Amino acid sequence: MWPLISTRSAVGDALGGWPPPVxxxxxxxxxxxxxxxxxxxxxxxxxxxVVLAALWIALFGTAARKEKLGxxxxxxxxxxxxxxxxxxxxxxxGLSMTGSLTAPIRGDEMRVKVTGEMWWWRIAYLGADxxxxxxxxxxLHIPVGRPVVLELESADVxxxxxxxxxxGKLDMIPGRTNIMRIQADAPxxxxxxxxxxxxxxxALMGFVVVAHHSEDFARxxxxxxxxxxxxAPAHPDLARGAQLFGSAGCAACHRVAGTGANxxxxxxxxxxxxxxxxxxxxxxxxxxxxxxxxxxSQAIKPGxxxxxxxxxxxxxxRALAVYLEAQR
Amino acid sequence: xxxxxxxxxxxxxGVWPEGEVGPSLDSFAQQTLIAGRLPNRADILxxxxxxAPKYVPQSGMPAMPLTEEEARDVAAYLxxxxxx
Numbered sequence: 001m002w003p004l005i006s007t008r009s010a011v012g013d014a015l016g017g018w019p020p021p022v023x024x025x026x027x028x029x030x031x032x033x034x035x036x037x038x039x040x041x042x043x044x045x046x047x048x049x050v051v052l053a054a055l056w057i058a059l060f061g062t063a064a065r066k067e068k069l070g071x072x073x074x075x076x077x078x079x080x081x082x083x084x085x086x087x088x089x090x091x092x093x094g095l096s097m098t099g100s101l102t103a104p105i106r107g108d109e110m111r112v113k114v115t116g117e118m119w120w121w122r123i124a125y126l127g128a129d130x131x132x133x134x135x136x137x138x139x140l141h142i143p144v145g146r147p148v149v150l151e152l153e154s155a156d157v158x159x160x161x162x163x164x165x166x167x168g169k170l171d172m173i174p175g176r177t178n179i180m181r182i183q184a185d186a187p188x189x190x191x192x193x194x195x196x197x198x199x200x201x202x203a204l205m206g207f208v209v210v211a212h213h214s215e216d217f218a219r220x221x222x223x224x225x226x227x228x229x230x231x232a233p234a235h236p237d238l239a240r241g242a243q244l245f246g247s248a249g250c251a252a253c254h255r256v257a258g259t260g261a262n263x264x265x266x267x268x269x270x271x272x273x274x275x276x277x278x279x280x281x282x283x284x285x286x287x288x289x290x291x292x293x294x295x296x297s298q299a300i301k302p303g304x305x306x307x308x309x310x311x312x313x314x315x316x317x318r319a320l321a322v323y324l325e326a327q328r
Numbered sequence: 329x330x331x332x333x334x335x336x337x338x339x340x341x342g343v344w345p346e347g348e349v350g351p352s353l354d355s356f357a358q359q360t361l362i363a364g365r366l367p368n369r370a371d372i373l374x375x376x377x378x379x380a381p382k383y384v385p386q387s388g389m390p391a392m393p394l395t396e397e398e399a400r401d402v403a404a405y406l407x408x409x410x411x412x
């Protein structure tokens with residue numbers, strides 16, 4: 001049953017909890033949406049009360065009041081002037097608040113290309129010239145306190161990028177690049193979710209945005225760009241896992257930076273061991289969930305493009321999990 | 329169990345997903361043995377769910393990131409499955 005998603009998953013973080021993430025903004029690009037929502041809730045409540053009062057007068061009011069309510073003046077004011085003024089003001093105000101979300105890219109802004117795939121997210125950090133300098137998947141790292149430009153694309157069908165606490169929603173359309181900005185005011189982990197039905201396990205297409213202090217972020221990016229890895233803890237299965245990654249066929253679809261594994265069809269696994277989630281935001285990341293995913297991801301996320309690996313023994317699964325845990 | 333991701337390999341009521349790599353736990357309370365070799369006793373089960381390789385080194389089930397207390401809660405939950 002899909003709705004029973006663990007509260008530790010990105011999908012759970014993106015959609016669940018209290019206050020609802022959409023009304024709990026964590027950055028300047030989400031603030032206007034929360035403000036706009038509260039103004040709409042308040043305004044709608046007010047209008048509702050006025051309508052109830054008018055209804056009360058129509059049913060139980062004195063003859064004089066009823067006549068006033070049904071008169072031409074009341075219709076001109078309540079039926080024409082009020083909606084025209086309120087809706088026009090709301091339109092102008094809403095557009096002025098959200099216009100900054102799609103402003104053109106400035107030269108000095110950090111840029112990341114996020115491509116929606118069925119049913120995961122391909123992430124490429126871009127250099128100043130627009131070329132990719134670092135590849136990852138399903139987890140986006142950003143520095144706090146500055147806007148990050150996202151260039152949203154799709155490899156197949158229409159997806160929609162949504163991190164409720166950092167931004168509104170924006171479609172990812174095949175053949176188009178849509179620009180969106182996000183910014184986090186404080187370090188933290190923010191759940192995201194595909195918000196446009198994209199087939200099969202669409203509901204299981206989540207991701208995570210991790211916001212770091214600027215220095216931590218710079219250190220992470222520098223280390224990854226130079227392919228400097230934290231030393232892997234010694235484990236008897238590590239070498240066999242690395243060998244299996246090639247011989248079992250994993251490398252045909254997955255890439256691990258600095259090794260011969262260079263597959264591009266599936267998510268980049270260069271840093272999979274440090275990710276918060278597995279399966280695109282749906283499972284906690286530990287040895288057990290890694291083994292379960294590799295062994296039979298079809299039982300977990302039906303229809304995803306990775307086949308079950310039922311030919312692998314428990315020793316093989318463990319060795320692969322140990323190897324992937326070390327990719328940090 | 330949802331927090332640790334037990335469902336990646338096992339199916340059990342109220343647990344997501346419903347994995348098929350390991351055995352179903354749907355009627356675990358009625359089972360006589362854990363992993364086909366250990367007596368199904370509460371103290372063993374609570375330790376086994378945290379550290380399966382200690383008991384059955386060849387088992388596909390790895391050590392899981394559960395505290396002692398969480399492991400006891402998992403065991404308590406497993407003993408509600410399948411009782412009439």
